[in-house]
Amino acid sequence: xxxxxxxxxxxxxxxxxxxxxxxxxxxxxxxxxxxxxxxxxxxxxxxxxxxxxxxxxxxxxxxxxxxxxxxxxxxxxxxxxxxxxxxxxxxxxxxxxxxxxxxxxxxxxxxxxxxxxxxxxxxxxxxxxxxxxxxxxxxxxxxxxxxxxxxxxxxxxxxxxxxxxxxxxxxxxxxxxxxxxxxxxxxxxxxxxxxxxxxxxxxxxxxxxxxxxxxxxxxxxxxxxxxxxxxxxxxxxxxxxxxxxxxxxxxxxxxxxxxxxxxxxxxxxxxxxxxxxxxxxxxxxxxxxxxxxxxxxxxxxxxxxxxxxxxxxxxxxxxxxxxxxxxxxxxxxxxxxxxxxxx
Amino acid sequence: xxxxxxxxxxxxxxxxxxxxxxxxxxxxxxxxxxxxxxxxxxxxxxxxxxxxxxxxxxxxxxxxxxxxxxxxxxxxxxxxxxxxxxxxxxxxxxxxxxxxxxxxxxxxxxxxxxxxxxxxxxxxxxxxxxxxxxxxxxxxxxxxxxxxxxxxxxxxxxxxxxxxxxxxxxxxxxxxxxxxxxxxxxxxxxxxxxxxxxxxxxxxxxxxxxxxxxxxxxxxxxxxxxxxxxxxxxxxxxxxxxxxxxxxxxxxxxxxxxxxxxxxxxxxxxxxxxxxxxxxxxxxxxxxxxxxx
Numbered sequence: 001x002x003x004x005x006x007x008x009x010x011x012x013x014x015x016x017x018x019x020x021x022x023x024x025x026x027x028x029x030x031x032x033x034x035x036x037x038x039x040x041x042x043x044x045x046x047x048x049x050x051x052x053x054x055x056x057x058x059x060x061x062x063x064x065x066x067x068x069x070x071x072x073x074x075x076x077x078x079x080x081x082x083x084x085x086x087x088x089x090x091x092x093x094x095x096x097x098x099x100x101x102x103x104x105x106x107x108x109x110x111x112x113x114x115x116x117x118x119x120x121x122x123x124x125x126x127x128x129x130x131x132x133x134x135x136x137x138x139x140x141x142x143x144x145x146x147x148x149x150x151x152x153x154x155x156x157x158x159x160x161x162x163x164x165x166x167x168x169x170x171x172x173x174x175x176x177x178x179x180x181x182x183x184x185x186x187x188x189x190x191x192x193x194x195x196x197x198x199x200x201x202x203x204x205x206x207x208x209x210x211x212x213x214x215x216x217x218x219x220x221x222x223x224x225x226x227x228x229x230x231x232x233x234x235x236x237x238x239x240x241x242x243x244x245x246x247x248x249x250x251x252x253x254x255x256x257x258x259x260x261x262x263x264x265x266x267x268x269x270x271x272x273x274x275x276x277x278x279x280x281x282x283x284x285x286x287x288x289x290x291x292x293x294x295x296x297x298x299x300x301x302x303x304x305x306x307x308x309x310x311x312x313x314x315x316x317x318x319x320x321x322x323x324x325x326x327x328x329x330x331x332x333x334x335x336x337x338x339x340x341x342x343x
Numbered sequence: 344x345x346x347x348x349x350x351x352x353x354x355x356x357x358x359x360x361x362x363x364x365x366x367x368x369x370x371x372x373x374x375x376x377x378x379x380x381x382x383x384x385x386x387x388x389x390x391x392x393x394x395x396x397x398x399x400x401x402x403x404x405x406x407x408x409x410x411x412x413x414x415x416x417x418x419x420x421x422x423x424x425x426x427x428x429x430x431x432x433x434x435x436x437x438x439x440x441x442x443x444x445x446x447x448x449x450x451x452x453x454x455x456x457x458x459x460x461x462x463x464x465x466x467x468x469x470x471x472x473x474x475x476x477x478x479x480x481x482x483x484x485x486x487x488x489x490x491x492x493x494x495x496x497x498x499x500x501x502x503x504x505x506x507x508x509x510x511x512x513x514x515x516x517x518x519x520x521x522x523x524x525x526x527x528x529x530x531x532x533x534x535x536x537x538x539x540x541x542x543x544x545x546x547x548x549x550x551x552x553x554x555x556x557x558x559x560x561x562x563x564x565x566x567x568x569x570x571x572x573x574x575x576x577x578x579x580x581x582x583x584x585x586x587x588x589x590x591x592x593x594x595x596x597x598x599x600x601x602x603x604x605x606x607x608x609x610x611x612x613x614x615x616x617x618x619x620x621x622x623x624x625x626x627x628x629x630x631x632x633x634x635x636x
Binding site: 003004007008010011012014015019176180181183185186187188189190 | 417426427429430431
């Protein structure tokens with residue numbers, strides 16, 4: 001059995017690395033994207049303040065009404081105060097305001113926008129009722145800004161894995177079916193299980209190798225932070241890749257034409273591309289969008305990878321994401337294996 | 344007789360079509376058996392059921408007296424009509440990949456030499472000519488040293504030169520004791536390669552036997568053709584003759600006595616033609632349409 005899996009594995013790998021155009025695309029595109037974003041978002045291009053708010057709407061209306069009605073400021077509800085504080089440290093929020101009791105706010109003393117946002121808050125004048133306690137209480141934090149490129153990198157790695165896995169398995173197996181490669185293999189002693197295993201292993205190997213090259217390339221170009229456990233990072237990307245490969249196999253199980261496969265794969269990837277928080281944070285979007293986002297595997301991959309790289313998490317902190325992605329991968333793989341037809 | 348594989352009452356239905364409609368035959372060990380018929384006659388479907396690629400709607404297939412099992416795939420080799428090979432692989436790598444899928448393999452060097460692939464070993468399989476590609480596909484079909492080889496229209500699309508070369512190759516394979524089951528719509532191919540043929544039309548076998556015997560069963564030894572104007576008007580046509588398209592055709596078992604008779608009655612023999620009926624004529628006679636139609 002293993003020598004048959006190995007034979008197909010090797011053949012599929014050859015196909016990948018000898019296709020130089022495809023190979024260049026797989027590795028250069030994500031690097032170019034990251035460099036592009038680093039260039040575009042180099043300065044403080046956004047002219048809007050982003051302020052996190054802890055506490056419910058009724059309290060806010062009575063206490064800080066005029067401040068919360070300021071235009072050109074985006075107010076983002078924050079559920080977890082400590083996560084909110086971390087964002088202030090990373091300059092992802094310019095200010096964090098806690099309105100659950102006597103108003104408290106956090107501001108980063110290293111942030112110019114934080115300074116301005118603080119002036120806005122104190123000048124808004126709606127805290128007069130709190131005059132006895134002398135206005136909102138200030139909590140200073142410090143921390144270097146998290147560049148957009150640093151924030152987006154874990155997402156772009158995940159996105160690249162998604163594309164490479166879905167098309168590299170889904171589209172390719174459908175092409176094999178259409179041009180008769182599968183038919184030829186069906187006539188040999190190769191079993192569907194052996195064939196599918198070889199596809200999964202080959203793509204996993206290729207995707208992780210390509211990600212490593214992108215990672216090293218981006219590190220060299222951008223010097224992004226990697227604060228957490230490398231083992232956890234490898235595990236989460238492996239689980240994510242397995243999940244995407246299984247999804248690709250499920251798409252490829254029956255389809256006969258590449259055009260249809262292309263359409264189905266696009267249908268799968270676009271929602272993930274937009275709603276998984278690859279490009280922008282899902283904080284502050286509608287509850288419906290957030291619910292959809294939570295249902296997408298890419299969201300958990302991106303979240304987990306960011307927790308590790310930006311927030312310094314280890315396996316203990318991201319095991320829910322790893323477990324979820326692995327479980328999903330195994331489930332999808334079982335379905336794909338059941339659905340699979342050579343022709 | 345030593346039957347290697349046998350088909351019994353094979354029926355294969357597709358929506359609205361009876362692609363194969365009750366086909367039975369058996370192939371002896373060491374024989375080259377041909378399924379001859381026009382496109383869409385059900386040859387490929389029949390072959391694929393015997394290969395174990397498709398299952399029959401009803402009927403059974405016995406290999407060495409037993410139903411097909413998992414090990415059957417180890418014992419057979421197949422050359423499909425249309426097959427793509429995995430991209431970005433050389434001839435050598437393709438052969439090695441297929442060889443590693445089997446328990447038992449043929450001697451690789453001998454196979455390469457036999458199929459005349461030695462000079463193509465490092466070529467990308469996408470850059471092979473039609474004839475070279477067919478030779479590689481045949482080598483892949485033989486890579487597990489199979490007892491039974493299926494060839495589905497192996498020379499369709501080849502130029503006459505490559506076709507003849509390929510016929511020579513199939514004859515070599517036969518000499519090595521392989522049993523061959525092939526489909527074709529070239530009667531010349533069937534006549535040259537096959538010990539036995541089954542003529543298939545509309546999913547049924549309409550005639551079966553050794554090619555020459557089949558022709559002999561249905562036709563006299565020769566057809567003599569004269570322009571109508573060459574026939575003396577006063578003389579009536581003999582019994583076994585037909586006037587058709589401005590010509591007269593006379594069917595005879597012995598040519599010499601007829602020629603004497605023609606001379607006696609004063610027929611003009613300048614444009615006389617003697618034809619030996621072949622499979623194509625047989626097919627036309629049996630089905631009313633031509634083989635490639």
